[in-house]
Amino acid sequence: MTQNLNGSCLCGGITYECEAEPVMQVACHCTDCQKQTGSSYSTIIGVPAESLTVHGTTKIFTHNGESGGEVRRNFCGDCGSPVFTEPDQSPGLLWIKTGTLDNPQAFTPQMHVWCQSRNVWLDLGDVPAFATMPH
Ligand SMILES: [Zn+2]
Numbered sequence: 001m002t003q004n005l006n007g008s009c010l011c012g013g014i015t016y017e018c019e020a021e022p023v024m025q026v027a028c029h030c031t032d033c034q035k036q037t038g039s040s041y042s043t044i045i046g047v048p049a050e051s052l053t054v055h056g057t058t059k060i061f062t063h064n065g066e067s068g069g070e071v072r073r074n075f076c077g078d079c080g081s082p083v084f085t086e087p088d089q090s091p092g093l094l095w096i097k098t099g100t101l102d103n104p105q106a107f108t109p110q111m112h113v114w115c116q117s118r119n120v121w122l123d124l125g126d127v128p129a130f131a132t133m134p135h
């Protein structure tokens, strides 16, 4: 079943369309995601890069990720919503920030990663959890 992964930033200046099957669905608790989201962790869906059509121009913050390699974080320059991420670590994949989905319920985490820096009050339930990034 193909589910629609369309979404937008908070102000609507950036919208995107994607009809791909998610390649991977992850909750990332790394300190970079905490800083960027202003929250405890980020929830992301990896999709093939060519499947994501973006309308509007994102601003891009590039830095070195916790697992090495560059991470290009695409966000809305007007409202600040993080929209998607392109890590060198996963060539060919873009990672949609699931809070920007029109239907955020489309996200179901398959794993928690970078749990070495997770907030201790979080109950991760039965979802597999890894201290760093499994390979
Ligand atoms: Zn915006």
Ligand SMILES: [Zn+2]
Pocket (backbone or CB within 6 Å): 028, 029, 030, 031, 032, 033, 034, 042, 114
């Ligand atoms: Zn992260």
